[in-house]
Amino acid sequence: MSSSSIEARIALVGNPNAGKTTLFNALTGQNQKVGNYTGATVSRKSGTFFTPHGHKFELIDLPGAYSLDPNSPDEEITRNVLIGDQEDEETPNLILCVLDATHLERHLYLLIQVIDLGYPIVAALNKTDSAESQGLRLDPTALSERFGVPFVAISAMTERGITQLKQALRHPFPSPPGRLWKGPAELEEAIKKSTKLAETNRENNPAASGLMAVVKDNPEAKEFIQKTRFEYIHRAVEVGLQRPNEELLALTDRIDAQTLHPIKGWCIFTALMITVFWSIFKFAEMPMGLIEEGQETLQGWVRDFIGEGDFQSLIVDGIIAGVGGVLIFLPQIILLFFFISLLESTGYMARAAYLMDGVMNKVGLSGKSFLPLLSGYACAIPGIMATRTIPNNKERLATILILPWTSCTARLPVYTLIIPLIFVGALQQGLALFGIYALGTITALLAAKILKPRLGKTEPSQFLLELPPYQKPQWRHILQQVSERAFAFIKKAGTVILGLSIILWFLETYPKSDSDDPIVQQAESFNGQIGEIIEPVVAPLGWDTRMGTAMIASFAAREVFRSSIAISYATDEEDGKEMRDKLSASTHSDGTALYTPLVGLSIIVFFIYALQCLPTTVIVRRETGSWKWALGQLTGMTIFAYLAALLVYQIGKFLGYS
Amino acid sequence: MPKSATDLELDSALTLSQAAIGCDFQIRQVEGPACSQLRDIGFCEQMRVKKLTNGRNMLCTVCGTRLALSKDLADQIQVVPA
Numbered sequence: 001m002s003s004s005s006i007e008a009r010i011a012l013v014g015n016p017n018a019g020k021t022t023l024f025n026a027l028t029g030q031n032q033k034v035g036n037y038t039g040a041t042v043s044r045k046s047g048t049f050f051t052p053h054g055h056k057f058e059l060i061d062l063p064g065a066y067s068l069d070p071n072s073p074d075e076e077i078t079r080n081v082l083i084g085d086q087e088d089e090e091t092p093n094l095i096l097c098v099l100d101a102t103h104l105e106r107h108l109y110l111l112i113q114v115i116d117l118g119y120p121i122v123a124a125l126n127k128t129d130s131a132e133s134q135g136l137r138l139d140p141t142a143l144s145e146r147f148g149v150p151f152v153a154i155s156a157m158t159e160r161g162i163t164q165l166k167q168a169l170r171h172p173f174p175s176p177p178g179r180l181w182k183g184p185a186e187l188e189e190a191i192k193k194s195t196k197l198a199e200t201n202r203e204n205n206p207a208a209s210g211l212m213a214v215v216k217d218n219p220e221a222k223e224f225i226q227k228t229r230f231e232y233i234h235r236a237v238e239v240g241l242q243r244p245n246e247e248l249l250a251l252t253d254r255i256d257a258q259t260l261h262p263i264k265g266w267c268i269f270t271a272l273m274i275t276v277f278w279s280i281f282k283f284a285e286m287p288m289g290l291i292e293e294g295q296e297t298l299q300g301w302v303r304d305f306i307g308e309g310d311f312q313s314l315i316v317d318g319i320i321a322g323v324g325g326v327l328i329f330l331p332q333i334i335l336l337f338f339f340i341s342l343l344e345s346t347g348y349m350a351r352a353a354y355l356m357d358g359v360m361n362k363v364g365l366s367g368k369s370f371l372p373l374l375s376g377y378a379c380a381i382p383g384i385m386a387t388r389t390i391p392n393n394k395e396r397l398a399t400i401l402i403l404p405w406t407s408c409t410a411r412l413p414v415y416t417l418i419i420p421l422i423f424v425g426a427l428q429q430g431l432a433l434f435g436i437y438a439l440g441t442i443t444a445l446l447a448a449k450i451l452k453p454r455l456g457k458t459e460p461s462q463f464l465l466e467l468p469p470y471q472k473p474q475w476r477h478i479l480q481q482v483s484e485r486a487f488a489f490i491k492k493a494g495t496v497i498l499g500l501s502i503i504l505w506f507l508e509t510y511p512k513s514d515s516d517d518p519i520v521q522q523a524e525s526f527n528g529q530i531g532e533i534i535e536p537v538v539a540p541l542g543w544d545t546r547m548g549t550a551m552i553a554s555f556a557a558r559e560v561f562r563s564s565i566a567i568s569y570a571t572d573e574e575d576g577k578e579m580r581d582k583l584s585a586s587t588h589s590d591g592t593a594l595y596t597p598l599v600g601l602s603i604i605v606f607f608i609y610a611l612q613c614l615p616t617t618v619i620v621r622r623e624t625g626s627w628k629w630a631l632g633q634l635t636g637m638t639i640f641a642y643l644a645a646l647l648v649y650q651i652g653k654f655l656g657y658s
Numbered sequence: 659m660p661k662s663a664t665d666l667e668l669d670s671a672l673t674l675s676q677a678a679i680g681c682d683f684q685i686r687q688v689e690g691p692a693c694s695q696l697r698d699i700g701f702c703e704q705m706r707v708k709k710l711t712n713g714r715n716m717l718c719t720v721c722g723t724r725l726a727l728s729k730d731l732a733d734q735i736q737v738v739p740a
Binding site: 067069071223253357463466 | 692693694695696697698699700702703704705710711713714715717720721722723724725726727728730731
């Protein structure tokens with residue numbers, strides 16, 4: 001797609017939960033994470049689309065903002081783009097302002113601010129179907145007259161009104177409506193002077209910069225403008241919106257009475273979480289079995305097809321065992337993402353944040369930190385980026401620093417490999433997994449309590465969160481999101497994991513030993529030699545050299561631990577056996593079992609706490625603006641993980657466990 | 659000096675955290691360190707607000723939107739019965 005054919009750039013702005021991302025997808029056909037809680041969109045996303053008149057426009061999805069007076073880093077991005085102050089971003093030619101028709105008064109506040117900036121604007125009146133079902137009667141024509149911008153009634157979810165919206169975005173764009181309110185002479189004079197100064201300084205949008213400068217320096221002017229804007233909205237809504245008399249939030253009220261109850265709410269939250277973890281084991285059993293069978297069948301075919309030798313070993317023991325060893329966890333990862341998306345989509349996540357605020361407050365954080373931490377269970381990177389919605393800088397830094405201790409899905413292959421060696425039955429295994437997640441979370445919260453006061457003095461966090469009404473799951477978006485994640489996982493298995501599997505196979509196979517004994521071959525291989533070097537370090541954890549080398553390899557990507565173990569044990573004699581049976585049967589040279597429950601526990605504890613993800617370190621550097629925090633976090637978490645695993649193993653051994 | 663009607667009304671105003679659950683109120687004044695943030699999210703003078711729950715974080719609806727806010731923030735919002 002060449003940028004030369006793009007005729008104009010349109011910025012999509014709106015409050016969080018206004019449906020910007022859904023509209024963005026409906027217009028451009030691109031997919032993006034759709035959340036039902038505040039701050040789902042935290043990074044720039046753009047796409048292109050054609051109007052019915054054949055014009056090609058670029059659409060930029062800006063982070064959700066309640067106002068242009070930013071309270072968090074992502075709101076600041078929106079403000080900066082609109083006043084032409086954002087690096088590497090040209091000022092847009094038109095603003096497409098998305099308004100939630102069910103919360104019109106509040107959303108009009110952002111529109112009236114955008115109007116003040118002097119852009120051509122089109123207002124998309126979204127969620128009109130929900131508004132109708134709530135008995136709200138909207139009059140887009142009256143609103144268009146009042147605000148001087150075209151209002152188009154749409155439903156981004158069902159794509160109703162999208163064609164009309166594209167027609168309204170016709171080129172040339174409508175003229176800017178101009179400021180709708182007037183201040184006292186003194187204020188008007190100050191705005192005029194400030195705008196002139198911005199013109200002299202060659203600011204990208206002098207009208208916007210001029211007004212913002214006045215508001216910034218004068219709290220009284222700011223208060224006056226805020227009140228005047230709301231008064232204008234109040235009058236406009238009297239003609240543009242009719243509300244039913246009765247309260248129609250009854251369903252949300254009834255559900256909230258249970259989910260936000262101080263006792264019942266926690267019971268529901270805990271039950272939901274246990275169900276999620278139990279389901280991850282229970283429902284994934286069959287597809288995982290099928291993948292494993294498929295992998296073995298494929299290995300059998302390759303063995304029949306390619307004669308015995310290094311090439312066969314590379315394909316069977318290196319590539320298929322390495323990639324298959326990770327791919328087998330695809331069903332569990334799909335299930336975890338499915339449940340997270342489902343809870344987001346129904347509106348429950350914001351309730352979970354509300355419940356968690358009390359707990360978070362005890363460790364110096366607020367409920368706002370809960371949503372990024374929760375994203376961290378899927379992947380630390382979007383979680384760290386979601387911290388941009390936290391207004392308080394110290395709270396944001398503390399959240400970034402503890403976030404990798406919420407176990408991401410990359411750890412799941414390791415947990416689900418080791419847990420069945422310790423626990424039997426889906427319920428016990430599910431509870432063990434829940435315990436692992438709980439341990440990571442509790443440690444993260446305790447770390448926040450210790451860290452936060454050491455990060456310097458800060459204003460106390462104020463909790464203010466929108467709780468969207470409960471709604472039916474948006475199945476299409478859930479499926480989109482899950483398939484995106486599944487595809488990303490498969491891609492990683494087919495690229496990074498494949499490459500690393502080949503390297504690991506090479507290190508495991510060469511140099512060749514004169515002996516036919518696979519144990520001797522392994523000891524003399526590069527991997528064996530590396531293992532010998534690090535053995536003194538990992539032996540106190542109860543690990544053997546193969547586990548040690550797998551742990552080192554896993555610093556490239558956590559899943560590689562599973563591949564490395566799979567490749568190491570693929571050369572063992574019992575080829576027909578499943579991986580876990582092989583691990584259970586493996587022994588030390590003195591014949592004692594290698595993978596005892598205590599060793600399993602030591603591995604799990606190490607993986608709960610170690611930060612084995614270089615992309616996370618790079619993102620932490622970007623978000624904190626300092627290598628000091630990023631490398632400090634990496635080193636600190638690795639040392640902590642080692643000490644925790646050491647303590648678990650040594651104390652367990654001292655108490656007589658094996 | 660005799661009090662004006664606005665002063666008398668403000669004298670009888672409650673903070674949102676003191677207001678009774680289930681009743682409709684109108685916001686009379688928003689004052690405090692977070693007043694700008696509160697106005698931005700919809701807690702602006704003249705707006706109608708309904709308090710749904712009490713507690714450290716309370717729930718209320720403003721302009722049809724359900725919001726959770728801490729007691730510290732609710733203390734910055736003065737309301738009168740609607």
